[in-house]
Amino acid sequence: MTEETPAHVSRRNFIKGVVAAGAVASTSAYLFRTTTLHGQPSAAGAVERLMTLNVNGQDRRVDVLPQQTLAMTLRYSLGLTGTKIGCDRAECGACTVLIDDVPHYSCSVLAQRVRGKKVVTIEGLADAATGKLHAVQQGVVESQGFQCAFCMPGFVMATVGYLKTNPNPTRQELAHGISGNLCRCQDYDKILTALARGAELMRG
Amino acid sequence: MTNKLIGQNYVTPDLVAKVTGQAKYAEDFRVDGMLFCKLLLSPRPHARVARMDTSKALAMPGVKGILTADELPAPADVVTDLGQRIAANTKGEKALTNEPVYQGEPVLAIAAVDEQTAVEAIEKIEIEWEPLPFSVDPVKSLLPGGANARLEGNIWGKPKPPTPGQPVAPPAIEELKWTEAEAAEYAHGRLPTGKTPDEWTYGDLDAGFKNAALVLDESFVTPNTSHQTLEPRTAMAYWQNGRLYIHCSTQSVVQTVGSMSRWLQLDPKDVVVISQYTGGGFGSKATGTITAMIPALLSKKLNAPVMMRIDRETEHYIGGARPAVHGRLKVGFAKDGRITALDMFVVNENGPYEPVGDTGMTGRMVSLLYQPMAMRWRGVSVLTNTPPRRAQSQPGGMQGIVLMEPILAKASRKLGVDQAAIHYVNAPEGKAKFGPANPRGERAYATSAFVKQALDRGAEMFRWNERKAQGGKRQGSKVRGYGVSTSAFVAGSTGYDGLFVIKPDGRMYIQSGIGNLGTESMSDCHRVSAEMVGMPWEKVEITWGHTGKNLPWSCVSGGSQTIHAHTRAAHAAASDAVKKLQEIAAKAHGGRPEQYTVANERVSGPGGSMTLAQAAQKAIDLGGKYDGHELPENVNAFTKASASALAGQGLMGVARDTYKRDGITHSFVAGFAEVEVDVETGKYQILDYVAIADVGTVIHPHALGGQVLGRSMLGIGHAIGQHWVYDQQYGLPLAKRFHHNKPPTILDAPQKMAWDALNIPDPETPVGARGIGEPPVAAGCCAVLNALADALGDDVFKRAPVMVGTLVAALDAGKAVQEPLTANI
Structure with missing residues (x-):
């Protein structure tokens, strides 16, 4: 089903x-x-629902x-x-996405x-034509980053966004850059290693 | 033999799906016509529904139906694997209730065409509540005049001895109150040691104290900490041809069939559990969650799929928590730090429902880890009107060790014995005994323990001897401290099944009934089978996460059981396959089966050689046991059904783990921490943390390292900030979200972290691997607590977590100023 x-x-x-x-x-x-059951048609002056x-x-x-x-x-x-x-x-950052490149x-x-x-x-994130993973994703794969990975999409998007502002961060700077994301498996050390590896791959 | 797979890093089969967003957790599934349900949660800590009017809610457009407590099946008896029937506990946790016993307990559920309509309908339900007495403090409930959490009392009575032929009776709720005399010490900030229902002892306690060079007597309180799995326990259910399909967040896959079928009173054959990915469990989703039956029942009632999306606040209430333990320990030490006598007294906060195992585990783990020459343990688990407690990584063991470690560190200073040395002199070795003697006078013992080696390795990696001298020396406003802790927990079960098929395409298809909560055990364990049959990992396919797909009987993925239980099962199944391959080769090429060896995708011997693909085809031609048409008698019925469905596809490896084991499997960790405290602001940082794991053979280093340091961080969270706060007067939680409870963020992690494993095989299991999920927790927590005391002195904190405010107040006053005994503050 x-x-x-x-x-x-x-x-x-x-x-x-x-x-x-x-x-x-x-x-x-x-x-x-449709969601008409809410009884919320567009009121005068309100934004159009279809966007x-x-x-x-x-x-x-x-x-x-x-x-x-x-x-x-x-x-x-x-x-x-x-x-x-x-x-x-x-509170947790699991839903992090980029909007105009900003997390x-x-x-x-x-x-x-x-x-x-x-x-x-x-x-x-990955190349739509080839399926090739983004460098940050590749860093995660190489390092077996994360555990349950429910936080992983958010962390990866936060990292991709942060690296646009600081492509060559120290470990500490990267930690600060993604500190708005929470991992409850608490695998922070391996997460940082994986994402730092991603940054390294991005720099080529 | 050099292992090609065991002990090597590799990319697990779930990782690319996780990192591309393709991995589907329970909430990610969509079905035609799916309804959404929301829960009405109790606004009171203990009350009864006096009157309920649902008419306005049910009249709303888009509302499809309601489920109340009256519609739940009655609690069913439990039948154990050994066939023993345990009568249903009618006072246990239910999915919905008309007498909520904690604020936030689900009372009813509404299903509607979308979530917003369901939320609005919940708001329209009118309930008149009859308030009932409540208690959010276990010790206060024991004091004279203290309130009871349940109408029947405040503790669980002892189970009655079983009558042959009769179901085992469930425990009953009873009342326990201490006398004024027993409770007198409460006023002085010391935990009273009144009457308890449980007690055990071994050795000569009086002589131990008499011969001690130092006796310490301390009260301490460990924190209540929510599991706060990042994925809430969302569930979605639908029915097809009388079978329930449930997508749920669970640690175990095969084992969740049993719990769901029992809760819903269904034949296990009519329950299909789907959970390929689970967003963390930490013990709280061991075999699913009872609330998952709500969408199942609503779906049946309304004849439509139902999604129950659990939001973060609801998750706080129903998601479970580690119980706080109030402890009082009197410990006698010889001059060298050896523990001559230990008198341990604990009051556990049980929550409102089933008795939790943490209480008893405090004593057993302390007894194992510190090997006191004589010990008495007394304990009571007290019912409270706070959310249900569920096992959390190292349940009870963590709390026991947290009660003990600050005392051990204090003794090291008082006796002038090095912190690492005092752990060393008390460390368990080999088949170390623990706990009380059974009626035959025998004490249980570990399968193996190499704690001394772990301490040596850790001291070397951390450069303990060079660095410890800096402890307590002030530089400007900063002072550093150094702490050591050891830790222990049960680490493996036995008796489960392995199942795989090698097909004529030359590939190996492994069936995994293990849950995928991020430990990677669902894949790692099976590296053993591939290694033993000489199959390259690229040719291995693992099926997991769906009980409709022919999975074998598997353990609960919790309590550090899995890597032990399922490397054994994998070894058994691979041994079965190797034997069959040898027989097939001998039949084809002549000679005796044992003259043939299996390696590098071939089975070869004196008469010739064939590929595994060719052998798989021959297995199908031969039929019988070779392709799974005949199965071993001793595998579980669940495995038999799965294997029968796979029969005829190739060479089948199927077997139950019947390997002998002498002792009870435990794992150990030694942790070393460095902290830096600013004595003007109270702010502190963990600069360095090293953990050494004594967990037997290493199967997958990346996954093991993640567990060692990840679980260490969980423990560090208990030391530095994570906890609950309750309004004591109204019995309501004030801390119920991440930003209240304060689980550690990436900035709370030590600046440097490192781990290693001894990689000494456990002698009582064929692959040598033991579990790891539990023991890092207490080591992480206590190494930090001991480092803080090393920096600041012994009388700074009397409970954990140690917050910045605690340190500022203590440094200002020159002594610990924490409220000593009140729970949940």
Whole structure:
């Protein structure tokens, strides 16, 4: 009835996931269900609910309630479930995505506020054409970084964002740069090693 | 033989999916027509529903239905693996209740077309509550006139001895109050040592104290710490052809079938558990969570899939916590620091439901780790109106060691014995005994212990002897301190099954019933099978995380059991496959089976050689036991069903672990810490931490290192800040989110961390590996506590965590000024 995570992420499946993000994980009936039951038609002067969201390089048309967060929109309207919700309230960073290259907690950003901006999620990091992992992802794979990995997408996105401002950080600087993210497996030492390796790979 | 796989790093089969966002946790699944449910949580610590009106909620557009406590199946009896029936505990935790016994306990659930509608419907439910007495402090509940958490009393009575042929009776709730005389010391900040229901002793305690050069008598309180798994215990359920499919967050996969089927009173054959990825458990999701039955029941009632997304605040209430332990320890030391006598008294905060194992474990682990020449242990677990306690990494062992270590460090200073040396002189060795004697006068013992070697290795890596002299020396406003701690916990079970098929395509298909909570055991254990049959890892496929996919009977993925239990099971299954391969080769090429060896994807001997792919085809041709059409009698029924479904596809390796074991498996850790305290501000930093693991053979260094330092950090969190706070008057939690409870962030981690493992095989298990998830916790916590005392002196803190404010106040007053005994502050 549902599709599980593939044991091996093939290039084809990966591209499918990026391009048609959501269709792999979700069913159409769920994706396009309307939310009129809330009884919240657009009031005069209110923002239009139907909006275009640029996610992972694709323009996506999506129906968004005024109070809907970016995290809920990504996960529940667009099927991009790689973005995790760990706390609902800007405490843990599991939902971190890039908005115009800057890391944000997507649980604390209204989807309506990112019109005209570019959103990148964990699904959009690897090369869409080749499936080649981003350097930070590769650093994680080489170091067996993280444990349960529920925090991993957020940490990886925070690192990618931070490295845009400081491509050659010390270990301590990198720790500060991603200190808005929480890992409850508490594997901080190995996480830092993995992400620092990613930074090294990025520098080439 | 040099191992190609065991002891080597590799990329686990789940990692790329995790790092690309493709890995699916329970909340990531979507199903046509899926409804969402939300829970109504109790606003009071203890109350009864006097009147309820759900009509406004149910009349809302989009609301599909309700589930109340009255609709739950009655609690079912437990039947153990050995067939023993334990009668249902009707006073135990339920998924929903009309008499909540802690604030935040789920009372009912509403399902609607979306989550927001469900939330709004919950708001429209009207309940009139009848308030009931409550207690959030276990010691106060024992004092004369103290309140009881449950209507029936405040402690669990002892289980009655079983009657042959009858189910074992569940324990009953009883009342225990200390007399005024027994409780008198409370007023002086010392834990009273009144009557307790449990007690054991060995050796001559009086003689031990009489012969001691130093006797210390200390009260200490360990913290209540939530598990706070990053993935809340979300669950989604649907039914197909009478079978329940449940996507849930659980540590174990196969073992969760048993708990779900028992909670829902279903035949285990009608439950399919799907959990390929779990976002942390730390003991709190051992076999799933009872609340997962809510979406299952709603789904059945409403004939639609139901998602129950658990938010962070609800997770605080239902997610479990490590119980705090109030302890009073009187310890006698010889001149060299050897413990001559130990009198240990503990009051455990049990929470409102089932008796937790932490209480008894405090004594057993202290007895093992410090080998006191004589010991008495007394303990009581007191019911409180606070969220349910669940096992948390090193349950009870951690608290016992935290009670003991500050005393050991204090004794080292009083006696002028080095901190590492006082641990060394008391360290367990080899088949070290622990706990009380059984009725036959025999004491249990460990399979092996190499704590002295761990202390030596750690002292060398940390350069302990060079650095310790700087402890307590002030430079400007800064002072450094150095701490050592050892730690121990149970580390492995036995008797589970291994199952795999080598197919004619030359690949090995391993079935793994182990949960995937991030330890990588679900893959690491099976490196043993691949190693033994000479299969390159690239040709191994592991199926895990879905009980509909023919998995073998597997252990609970908790309590440091798995690497031990399932390297044994993997060894057994691989031995079975090797034997079959040898027989097949001998049948084909002549000679005796034992003349053939299995290596490098071939089975070769005097008559010739064949590839594993060819042998797999021959296994299918031969049938019978070779391809799984005949199965060993002794494997579990769960394994039999799975193996039968896989029969005929190739050469099957299937066996139960029946290897002998002399002793009870334990693992050990030695930790070394350096802290720097600013005596003007009270702020402190952990500069360096080294942990050495005595965990037997190393299977996967990257995963092991992550466990050693990750679990050390969990313990360090208990030392530096993570805890609960309760409003004592109203019984309500004030700290229920990350920013209140303060689990450590990446900036709290020591500036330098390092680990190593002794890699000395345990002699009582064929691969030599023991578990690691538990023992780093107390070592991390106590090395830091001991380093703080080394920097600042013995009378600075009387409970953990040690916050900045604690240090400032103590440094100002020249003595510890913490409230000594009140719980949850």
